[in-house]
Amino acid sequence: MRDAPSLSVWGLSVDADLMYRCMLMFGSQTSRQLERGLGLSRHRVARGLDELHAAGAVDRRPTHWAPVEPDGLISSLRRQRRSRHSAPIRDALPQPVPLDDGVRHLPSRALTRARLAELVGAVRHEHLAMQPERAYDAESARPAVPMDRALLTRGVRMRVLGAQPADGGDPLAAYGRQAEDLTPDYREAPEVPVKLIVMDRRIAFLPVSPDDLDRGYLEITQEAVVSAFVALFERRWEAAETRQEQPMPRISLTARERTLLGLLAQGYTDAGAADTMRISRRTVSNTLRYLMDRLGVDNRFQLGLAIGSLGVVTSTGPAPAGEEA
Structure with a gap:
């Protein structure tokens, strides 16, 4: 394939650049051939051809579009850029x-x-x-x-x-x-x-x-x-x-959740907390999983950091046996 300049560098769209390269590789193309070969919609091909024609990158023939040779195109683009930018600076x-x-x-x-x-x-x-x-x-x-x-x-x-x-x-x-x-x-x-x-x-x-x-x-x-x-x-x-950073959501805890977190903060194991609160170990695991989901964290370490930053654990004493939320 003949060396193809990057037309995007000269301000043309990616679609226009792709169509120009396609024509350099495979020769003159109709609009329909460009649509099928590149998988582009009719609207995108039409817009890209308009860009290429305005830039002097293609010649319009009765039935197809023909690419301009890269060397001549680059010289033309340079002249266009000098003309386009020199006038505002002079004025x-x-x-x-x-x-x-x-x-x-x-x-x-x-x-x-x-x-x-x-x-x-x-x-x-x-x-x-x-x-x-x-x-x-x-x-x-x-x-x-x-x-x-x-x-x-x-x-x-x-x-x-x-x-x-x-x-x-x-x-x-x-x-x-x-x-x-x-x-x-x-x-x-x-x-x-x-x-x-x-x-x-x-x-x-x-x-x-x-x-x-x-x-x-x-x-x-x-x-x-x-x-x-x-x-x-x-x-x-x-x-x-x-833009993606979001503040930690505020939540309110039930009495059971506060008690459980307070015991774990004191160093109790899941089994020890379950025995003290007279609940099952599965209830301990389910409660912690539920809290992690509410706070959008993935593990207990992150849960501890999140709870600490919110300052919502104020009670560390065990709840009475059988206390319900």
């Missing part, structure tokens, strides 16, 4: 101002957004972000949706550390993110020290003034400085709460 005045080796000032939000869009296609591995905002503004949130989609579709790992509640739903759903879209890993922190973006641990962006984003951002490529920002992110990330 966003003033121009970037070099400050020192590895640091420059992007003096407006528009210029910063254009620069980020330019770099999205070059990110290969990881995108980190700190977001101290309690609520997003539309000017920042809307451009973030297609950027996130492009990165996540290519398999770039995205981690976001934010101040918004981790269980509050997707904050970008109101700005164009779809339910079927991939989403970044998110953790919540009570305080996020700075607004920050780090791409592939090589380039960092942070605002010149946290209180006035219209003053633009610093773009930093100094290795030592970027590494320090990454280390800050990792420390905060490890200390933050994930």
Whole structure:
């Protein structure tokens, strides 16, 4: 097979990339052949072909689609990217101002957004972000949706550390993110020290003034400085709460359950607790199993930790013989 460029790197969908590779391998195809050969729906094939045609990756013939040779396609994609990104940067005045080796000032939000869009296609591995905002503004949130989609579709790992509640739903759903879209890993922190973006641990962006984003951002490529920002992110990330973390459920215990747990906490065996409470060993086992199910734990050690954290065992004396819950 002729060497096929990864069209996902250039912003095309996975479906479009797959169809292009298929045509390079097997030659010109009809829409129906692509549907059958790749197991894609008619809608997905049509959308992918539209992408490929717009990118200049295929030629439309009367009865089929023919792939453009990879070398010519890459040259065309490069020209499109230069044309697409040079105009916003030229129009966003003033121009970037070099400050020192590895640091420059992007003096407006528009210029910063254009620069980020330019770099999205070059990110290969990881995108980190700190977001101290309690609520997003539309000017920042809307451009973030297609950027996130492009990165996540290519398999770039995205981690976001934010101040918004981790269980509050997707904050970008109101700005164009779809339910079927991939989403970044998110953790919540009570305080996020700075607004920050780090791409592939090589380039960092942070605002010149946290209180006035219209003053633009610093773009930093100094290795030592970027590494320090990454280390800050990792420390905060490890200390933050994930969306999946849930508080231990609150439960109320019966008199029998409290007595049993109190005896076991004093070191009684199941048999000793059963004899003291005048119940069967099976009742002891069933009671503990029931408590583990209610608290969502898997063994007695975890049960002890859960009960201890809830502080619900206050009575350690044995119940009267035959006491019922």
